[in-house]
Amino acid sequence: MIAEAKETRAGEVKSQPLHPLFELTAMRIREFLREKEAVFWVFIFPVLMTFALGIAFRNTAPDKTPIAIEASATDSRASDLAGMLSQSQEVTATVMSPDEATRALRSGKISIVVKPQNDDFEYRYDPTRPESRAARLLVDDVLQRGKGRTDVAHVAEQKVTEPGARYVDFLVPGLIGMNMMGSGLWGLGFTIVIARSRKLLKRFAATPMRRSHYLLSFMLSRLVFLALEVAAVVIFATLAFGFTVRGSWLSLGFITVLGGFTFSGVGLLVAARPTTIEGVSGLMNFIMLPMWLLSGTFFSSERFPQVLQPFIKALPLTALNDVLRALMNEGASLSSNWIPISVLLAWCLISFVVALKIFKWQ
Amino acid sequence: MSTQISPAAAAVGINSQRVALRCSGLVKRFTDVTAVNGLDLEVYAGECFGLLGPNGAGKTTTVEILEGLTPSDEGTVELLGQHWNGGDNRALRERIGVQLQETQLAEKVTVVETIRLFRSFYQRGHDVDEVIRTVALEEKRNARVGKLSGGQKQRLAVACALVSDPELLFLDEPTTGLDPQARLSLWDIVEKFRAGGGTILLTTHYMEEATRLCDRVAIMDHGKVIALGTPAALIESLGADQVIEFSVTNALTDEPLTNLPAVTNLHKRGEVYALTVSEIGVALPALLAEIKRQQSEIVTLTTHQATLEDVFVSLTGRMLRDS
Numbered sequence: 001m002i003a004e005a006k007e008t009r010a011g012e013v014k015s016q017p018l019h020p021l022f023e024l025t026a027m028r029i030r031e032f033l034r035e036k037e038a039v040f041w042v043f044i045f046p047v048l049m050t051f052a053l054g055i056a057f058r059n060t061a062p063d064k065t066p067i068a069i070e071a072s073a074t075d076s077r078a079s080d081l082a083g084m085l086s087q088s089q090e091v092t093a094t095v096m097s098p099d100e101a102t103r104a105l106r107s108g109k110i111s112i113v114v115k116p117q118n119d120d121f122e123y124r125y126d127p128t129r130p131e132s133r134a135a136r137l138l139v140d141d142v143l144q145r146g147k148g149r150t151d152v153a154h155v156a157e158q159k160v161t162e163p164g165a166r167y168v169d170f171l172v173p174g175l176i177g178m179n180m181m182g183s184g185l186w187g188l189g190f191t192i193v194i195a196r197s198r199k200l201l202k203r204f205a206a207t208p209m210r211r212s213h214y215l216l217s218f219m220l221s222r223l224v225f226l227a228l229e230v231a232a233v234v235i236f237a238t239l240a241f242g243f244t245v246r247g248s249w250l251s252l253g254f255i256t257v258l259g260g261f262t263f264s265g266v267g268l269l270v271a272a273r274p275t276t277i278e279g280v281s282g283l284m285n286f287i288m289l290p291m292w293l294l295s296g297t298f299f300s301s302e303r304f305p306q307v308l309q310p311f312i313k314a315l316p317l318t319a320l321n322d323v324l325r326a327l328m329n330e331g332a333s334l335s336s337n338w339i340p341i342s343v344l345l346a347w348c349l350i351s352f353v354v355a356l357k358i359f360k361w362q
Numbered sequence: 363m364s365t366q367i368s369p370a371a372a373a374v375g376i377n378s379q380r381v382a383l384r385c386s387g388l389v390k391r392f393t394d395v396t397a398v399n400g401l402d403l404e405v406y407a408g409e410c411f412g413l414l415g416p417n418g419a420g421k422t423t424t425v426e427i428l429e430g431l432t433p434s435d436e437g438t439v440e441l442l443g444q445h446w447n448g449g450d451n452r453a454l455r456e457r458i459g460v461q462l463q464e465t466q467l468a469e470k471v472t473v474v475e476t477i478r479l480f481r482s483f484y485q486r487g488h489d490v491d492e493v494i495r496t497v498a499l500e501e502k503r504n505a506r507v508g509k510l511s512g513g514q515k516q517r518l519a520v521a522c523a524l525v526s527d528p529e530l531l532f533l534d535e536p537t538t539g540l541d542p543q544a545r546l547s548l549w550d551i552v553e554k555f556r557a558g559g560g561t562i563l564l565t566t567h568y569m570e571e572a573t574r575l576c577d578r579v580a581i582m583d584h585g586k587v588i589a590l591g592t593p594a595a596l597i598e599s600l601g602a603d604q605v606i607e608f609s610v611t612n613a614l615t616d617e618p619l620t621n622l623p624a625v626t627n628l629h630k631r632g633e634v635y636a637l638t639v640s641e642i643g644v645a646l647p648a649l650l651a652e653i654k655r656q657q658s659e660i661v662t663l664t665t666h667q668a669t670l671e672d673v674f675v676s677l678t679g680r681m682l683r684d685s
Contacts, residue, residue, distance in 0.1 A: 015474055015490035017482035027471060027479055034470040034506075198466040203522075206429055206460040208452040209483040362431065 020209060024217035029224060031191070041186075042229055046179045047236045050172060053298075054241050057167040064092040065135045068101040070115040070124075081116060088142045091135065111135035114143075172237045173324035174297035176230055177259065181291060181317050183229060184263025185270060185284050188218050192271035193280040202362040215356070219264050226260040246331030254334065255327060255341075259320045262344045265351035266316065272359045291317040319343035381440075382407040382530050382561040383428060388437035390423050390585075397423040398434070399585035407529075410552065410562040412576030414569065414670060416680070420585035421565040422463055425534050428563065429460050442529060456484055459528030461519045463535045463565075469508030473499050476507060477521050484526035497521040497551055513544025520551055531555060533564040537571060549575060569670035581674055588677050596673045601626045602638035605672050606649065608663040609633045614656050622648045629675055634662075638672060 017023055032038055067085070071078030078095050085093040093114070096104060101113045105124065112125040112135040121143060125132040195201050204214060230252075237243035245252060270287060274280040294301055294308070295317035304312060312318050319340035326332035334341065383405040390398040397420045405411040413421045426432040428439055430446040439446060444454050467476055477490050488496075494503055497517040502510060510518065516536060523531060533552065537545040552575055556562055566572055572579050573593045581589040581596070589596055597603075619637065620628050624645040627638040639645035642665060653660060674680070 015478060017478045017490065020479075020482040023479045023482040027468070027475065030475065031468055031470045195468075199462055199464045200467065202431060203460070203462050203465040203467075204483075206431055206455065206458075206462065207480065207483040207526075208455040208485075210452075 021213045021216060021220070024209075024213055025220045028191070028217055028221035032187070032221065032225065038187075042179075042183045042225065043232050046175055046229070046233050050168075050175055050233055050237055051240060053171055053175075054168040054237070057171070064090060065131065065138060066110045067091050067093050067135055067139060068096040068104055068110045068113045069093055070098050070101045070113050071095055072097065078116060081114075084146055085114075085139065085142055088138070090138045091142065112139060114139055166241075168237065168241045169243060169329055170300075170325070171298070172233060172243050173328045174321050176233050177295070177317055177321040177324050178292065178297045179229055179233065180226065180256070180259045180320065181263050181266075181288060183225065184222065184260065185267045185288060187222060187225075188264055188267030189271045189280050189284050190277070191218070192268070193274050193277060196271075196360065196362070197275055197277065199362070201360075205361040211359075211361075212356075215268060215359075218268070219261060222260050222264050223257065226256055230256050245328045247327035247333075251334045252324075252327050255320070255323050258341070258344050258348065259324075262316050262320070262348040262351070265348045265355065268355040268359075269351040272355045275360075291315050294318065296321050313340075314343060316344060316347040319347075380407040381405070382442060383563060384440045385428060386438055388424065388427060388439070389435045390420075390427060390432065391435050397585055398427065401437070401582075401585065401587060403580060403587070405530075405561060405563055407561050408556075408559055409577040410556050410564060410575050412572040412579040413563070413565040413582055414567065414572045414579050414674070415565075415582035416567055416674075419582040421582055422534055423585075424582070425532055425563065425565055426462075429458070429532055430454070456486075456526065457529045459523035459526055459531040461523045461531075461533050461536060463538070465519060467507050467515070467518065467522070470506060472504050472506055473510070473518055473521075474503050476518060477525055480522040481525045487526040488524065490525065493521045493525045496524060496554065498547060511544070513540050513547065516540060516544070516548060517551065520548065524551075524555065528560065530561045530563070533562065535565055535567070537566070537568065545571070569674070572670055579670065581670070581677065583674075583678055589673060593670055596670060597668050600638050600668050600673060600676055602640050602672075603668050604639050604642040604645075604665055605668050606637045606639060606642070606646065606663065606665045608635055608637075608649075609661045610635075610653055610658040611661060612656070612658040614653065614658055618652055618656070619649070622652060624648075627676055629679060631675075636672075636675065638668060638676065 069078045069082050069085075073095060075095070082093040082095050085091055094110075096113075101110070101124075104110045105113055105126070108129075111129070111132045112123055115122040115124065123136055123139070125136055127133055192201070195204075205211075234243070234245065266287070270283050271280060274283060294304060294312045295315050296302075296312075297317070301312050301318055301321075302309075313322075322340045323334075323337045323344070326337050327334075381404050383403070386402045388398050388401040389396070399420070401420075401424060403411075403424075413424065415421050423432060427434045428441065430439075430441075430451060441454060442457055444450075446454070471479075474490060474494065477493055481487055481490050481493075491503075494500055497520060499514060499517055499521065502514055507515065507518065520533070520536060523533070536552070537548050540548065549571070552562060552564070556575075562575075564572075564575060576593060578591060579589075579593050579596060580587045589599075591599070614635070616628060616630075619625065619635070622637075622645060624639045624641040625637050626640055629636045637645065637649065646665070650660075
């Protein structure tokens with residue numbers, strides 16, 4: 001017995017406790033690292049997502065716009081016309097019956113229907129679809145030139161597809177922002193509500209533990225993982241797509257910490273009262289869904305109507321994405337982004353204060 | 363290392379009647395039920411005091427009020443000479459150890475990590491490995507909580523309560539759901555703590571647990587104390603030392619049974635009759651004759667020494683475990 005006891009004492013875990021804040025934080029980190037699924041969603045998933053979207057939207061030669069010539073299949077003039085149009089760099093034309101053409105247009109398979117009428121043409125398209133408007137210009141240009149129109153001014157073209165202006169460059173900061181929101185909310189929300197439902201919070205409340213230490217331990221452990229999360233995506237995007245961070249790393253570090261704290265605060269707020277996993281899941285989806293849609297992760301939030309913009313700009317994820325893009329893509333300074341930074345600070349402080357006020361320990 | 367003996371230990375030596383915990387007039391209402399309905403208790407320093415009662419009697423609510431986790435609607439609580447919200451709750455928490463009925467500790471961390479975390483919350487207390495030895499978890503020191511058996515988890519929960527070297531230990535149904543072996547090893551831990559001069563308030567619905575561990579017992583029902591005393595005194599109050607339980611083929615009329623010699627009480631639960639008797643040698647032959655006289659036949663018959671369970675039954679007409 002004595003020999004055994006000695007052996008276990010020599011085990012890797014020391015028994016002398018340190019400061020409670022350190023012990024609580026260490027506990028958070030251990031619990032996270034021992035949860036393999038959480039490690040996957042926080043570190044691997046964003047990298048896979050960057051990879052998949054980066055490939056899907058990689059910069060290749062633009063596809064030709066599909067269009068239809070409305071005529072019977074045996075109409076030789078129509079097939080000549082299709083041949084002429086298809087010779088252009090930008091469109092590919094197919095002869096279709098009126099029915100077929102209408103269906104193809106409605107389902108978005110083609111962008112415009114061209115109907116020859118003697119020597120003239122009729123265009124049928126949906127002007128609210130940007131690609132249809134573009135197709136109309138392209139087709140008209142080819143047809144008019146075919147009929148002998150000549151250009152009066154000479155133009156030179158310069159094509160811009162350098163790193164920093166591609167979709168993947170836009171995407172990476174958005175993914176980082178979205179990931180920070182997700183891991184902040186899930187990480188705190190779930191852990192706290194599980195601890196509450198298992199009466200562990202109540203047990204802690206029965207000790208002299210400072211309640212602020214418990215909540216602070218979440219912040220500190222988030223900081224450790226935050227650095228790794230952001231680094232994983234940035235390093236991967238750099239290696240795979242030649243992504244570059246233009247702004248200063250120091251500013252980026254500051255924003256990462258601020259963003260991490262902000263979403264920890266929101267996570268704390270979300271977890272302040274629910275007693276069941278179902279309850280907190282619903283609440284988290286309710287909070288995250290609008291931000292996934294509106295906050296400009298996958299496309300610019302500027303596309304939403306003007307009336308919505310003040311609301312969208314006030315969302316913490318919009319603020320975080322905007323600052324991250326400004327820093328990473330444009331190399332902007334922190335001071336020029338004081339508005340979104342203030343939005344983040346406000347969310348951070350308000351959510352913390354409110355969460356602490358309404359937090360339920362049992 | 364301090365040469366001072368703990369206040370609880372000193373109290374036992376100097377004055378065994380020093381009160382460690384006192385509450386009076388406790389009332390706690392929930393929306394649909396009054397869980398605690400005017401409760402008074404005194405627990406002396408150095409004793410093991412049991413709150414015995416069926417599920418729903420208000421034991422847990424009472425204990426959580428005493429632990430300062432649930433506010434009461436009415437009444438006062440005095441703990442080790444202090445009051446909750448009397449200025450320094452944290453100082454009071456330093457002096458008590460708590461095991462809650464339903465706490466599930468984090469599963470992914472190990473035994474030693476868990477105890478070390480709890481130890482870090484307290485200014486003073488035991489060495490972590492010393493506590494692991496006290497609860498006999500040396501072999502599971504580096505095992506994850508999720509891998510422990512029910513009994514080991516419960517011993518760990520008690521270890522977390524003991525790690526601060528508390529003066530007053532609260533145990534809420536510490537052995538519910540455990541097998542007999544695990545229960546015995548937990549009783550050992552409680553007895554050791556008690557022998558070291560600690561005060562214990564324990565809730566249970568196992569009468570044998572209360573009889574074995576507790577110096578005094580309060581029997582609770584519907585949020586009130588319905589009987590209080592040492593287990594022996596409570597059993598003695600039945601005026602009987604044996605209980606005969608039997609069932610028969612044809613139902614009997616009660617009246618002649620209660621009039622049998624040496625019979626002090628009769629209870630019926632479904633098909634089973636329970637007679638409390640002062641002298642079994644006198645009562646049993648008379649009972650057999652009476653059953654024959656009423657033209658019935660015995661299906662089952664057992665006798666046992668009267669227990670706290672029989673006290674509860676005689677007070678409420680119900681079993682501890684089926685209410």
